[in-house]
Amino acid sequence: MAKFNGHKNWNHWNVSLWINNDEELYRMAREFADQDTRRMAAMNFLSYLGDMGITKTPDGAPYTVSSIKAAMVGMNGVILICTNRSDPRP
Secondary structure, three states: OOEEEEEHHHHHHHHHHHHHHHHHHHHHHHHHHHHHOOHHHHHHHHHHHHHHHOOOOOOOOOOOHHHHHHOOOOHHHHHHHHHOOOOOOO
């Protein structure tokens, strides 16, 4: 299967681009990712976005469980890695 900038396809790339680069979307996604498994977090985040009337990125890529789940890779792991380090420096 062809990849798009390292992602499964354009839709996954575009959703990831928006979630990981828009501060408000990123913070919301992190909150969901920190509370549940990635699949459940993606489902809940998709529902949350839908409740706000947001179904697509500004570029027109539809938010889906699969694309949100892919965008969340590593989100909740960052906190675990930082809090388990004995040396607080990056």
